Amino acid sequence: MKKIPLSKYLEEHGTQAVLAAALGVNQSAISQMVRSGRSIEITIFADGHLEASEIRPIPARPKRSAA
Template structure:
Protein backbone atom coordinates (compact mmCIF):
# COMPACT_ATOMS: atom_id res chain seq x y z
CA UNK A 1 0.00 0.00 0.00
CA UNK A 2 1.33 3.43 -0.98
CA UNK A 3 -0.06 6.84 -0.01
CA UNK A 4 0.71 9.95 -2.05
CA UNK A 5 -0.54 13.51 -2.16
CA UNK A 6 -2.84 14.36 -5.06
CA UNK A 7 -0.05 16.34 -6.72
CA UNK A 8 2.47 13.50 -6.35
CA UNK A 9 0.01 10.98 -7.76
CA UNK A 10 -0.72 13.08 -10.84
CA UNK A 11 2.97 13.80 -11.41
CA UNK A 12 3.89 10.14 -11.60
CA UNK A 13 0.88 7.89 -12.07
CA UNK A 14 -1.55 9.30 -14.61
CA UNK A 15 -3.85 12.06 -15.66
CA UNK A 16 -6.73 13.78 -13.90
CA UNK A 17 -9.09 11.84 -16.14
CA UNK A 18 -7.50 8.48 -15.24
CA UNK A 19 -7.76 9.26 -11.53
CA UNK A 20 -11.34 10.43 -11.85
CA UNK A 21 -12.35 7.18 -13.58
CA UNK A 22 -10.61 5.10 -10.90
CA UNK A 23 -12.44 7.01 -8.14
CA UNK A 24 -15.82 7.11 -9.92
CA UNK A 25 -15.95 10.90 -10.09
CA UNK A 26 -15.78 13.56 -12.82
CA UNK A 27 -12.45 14.94 -14.05
CA UNK A 28 -13.67 18.42 -13.14
CA UNK A 29 -13.87 17.36 -9.47
CA UNK A 30 -10.18 16.39 -9.53
CA UNK A 31 -9.36 19.72 -11.17
CA UNK A 32 -11.29 21.60 -8.48
CA UNK A 33 -9.43 19.71 -5.74
CA UNK A 34 -6.13 20.78 -7.28
CA UNK A 35 -7.12 24.42 -7.76
CA UNK A 36 -8.46 24.67 -4.19
CA UNK A 37 -5.20 23.14 -2.88
CA UNK A 38 -7.14 20.63 -0.78
CA UNK A 39 -5.05 18.13 1.22
CA UNK A 40 -6.13 15.01 -0.70
CA UNK A 41 -4.25 11.76 -0.13
CA UNK A 42 -4.35 8.99 -2.74
CA UNK A 43 -3.87 5.44 -1.47
CA UNK A 44 -2.84 2.76 -3.94
CA UNK A 45 -3.60 -0.64 -2.44
CA UNK A 46 -1.55 -3.75 -3.19
CA UNK A 47 -4.38 -5.12 -5.36
CA UNK A 48 -4.31 -1.95 -7.51
CA UNK A 49 -7.44 -0.36 -6.03
CA UNK A 50 -7.22 3.43 -5.65
CA UNK A 51 -8.83 5.33 -2.79
CA UNK A 52 -8.81 9.03 -1.93
CA UNK A 53 -9.31 10.82 1.36
CA UNK A 54 -9.02 14.39 2.58
CA UNK A 55 -7.07 15.45 5.64
CA UNK A 56 -8.94 18.19 7.50
CA UNK A 57 -8.59 19.77 10.92
CA UNK A 58 -11.27 19.34 13.55
CA UNK A 59 -13.38 21.42 13.61
CA UNK A 60 -13.13 21.88 9.87
CA UNK A 61 -14.98 25.18 9.86
CA UNK A 62 -14.14 28.22 11.87
CA UNK A 63 -16.88 29.23 14.26
CA UNK A 64 -18.28 32.74 14.15
CA UNK A 65 -17.00 34.19 17.41
Protein backbone atom coordinates in the same frame (compact mmCIF):
# COMPACT_ATOMS: atom_id res chain seq x y z
CA MET B 1 -0.82 0.06 0.59
CA LYS B 2 0.88 3.32 -0.30
CA LYS B 3 -0.32 6.88 0.35
CA ILE B 4 0.85 9.82 -1.73
CA PRO B 5 -0.32 13.42 -2.16
CA LEU B 6 -2.70 14.10 -5.04
CA SER B 7 -0.27 16.33 -6.95
CA LYS B 8 2.52 13.76 -6.72
CA TYR B 9 0.17 10.99 -7.87
CA LEU B 10 -0.77 13.00 -10.95
CA GLU B 11 2.89 13.76 -11.74
CA GLU B 12 3.89 10.10 -11.53
CA HIS B 13 0.85 8.04 -12.53
CA GLY B 14 -1.26 9.73 -15.17
CA THR B 15 -3.90 12.26 -16.00
CA GLN B 16 -6.79 13.73 -14.08
CA ALA B 17 -9.21 11.82 -16.34
CA VAL B 18 -7.59 8.46 -15.57
CA LEU B 19 -7.62 9.16 -11.82
CA ALA B 20 -11.23 10.34 -11.98
CA ALA B 21 -12.31 7.11 -13.68
CA ALA B 22 -10.47 5.04 -11.06
CA LEU B 23 -12.19 6.94 -8.23
CA GLY B 24 -15.62 7.04 -9.86
CA VAL B 25 -15.84 10.82 -10.11
CA ASN B 26 -15.78 13.35 -12.95
CA GLN B 27 -12.50 14.79 -14.19
CA SER B 28 -13.76 18.24 -13.18
CA ALA B 29 -13.87 17.06 -9.54
CA ILE B 30 -10.17 16.17 -9.70
CA SER B 31 -9.39 19.52 -11.32
CA GLN B 32 -11.24 21.32 -8.54
CA MET B 33 -9.31 19.36 -5.89
CA VAL B 34 -6.01 20.34 -7.50
CA ARG B 35 -6.90 24.02 -7.90
CA SER B 36 -8.25 24.36 -4.36
CA GLY B 37 -4.97 23.32 -2.76
CA ARG B 38 -6.76 20.93 -0.41
CA SER B 39 -4.68 18.32 1.40
CA ILE B 40 -5.77 15.18 -0.45
CA GLU B 41 -3.97 11.84 -0.38
CA ILE B 42 -4.37 8.98 -2.82
CA THR B 43 -4.13 5.49 -1.34
CA ILE B 44 -2.92 2.79 -3.71
CA PHE B 45 -3.86 -0.67 -2.46
CA ALA B 46 -1.98 -3.89 -3.22
CA ASP B 47 -4.73 -5.03 -5.59
CA GLY B 48 -4.40 -1.78 -7.56
CA HIS B 49 -7.58 0.00 -6.54
CA LEU B 50 -7.45 3.61 -5.41
CA GLU B 51 -9.09 5.71 -2.73
CA ALA B 52 -8.80 9.42 -2.05
CA SER B 53 -9.07 11.07 1.35
CA GLU B 54 -8.77 14.60 2.59
CA ILE B 55 -6.83 15.52 5.70
CA ARG B 56 -8.59 18.31 7.57
CA PRO B 57 -8.16 19.88 10.98
CA ILE B 58 -10.80 19.32 13.63
CA PRO B 59 -12.93 21.36 13.78
CA ALA B 60 -12.69 21.89 10.02
CA ARG B 61 -14.56 25.16 10.10
CA PRO B 62 -13.92 27.98 12.54
CA LYS B 63 -16.75 28.77 14.92
CA ARG B 64 -18.74 31.88 14.21
CA SER B 65 -18.69 34.50 16.89
CA ALA B 66 -22.03 35.68 18.22
CA ALA B 67 -22.92 39.09 16.86
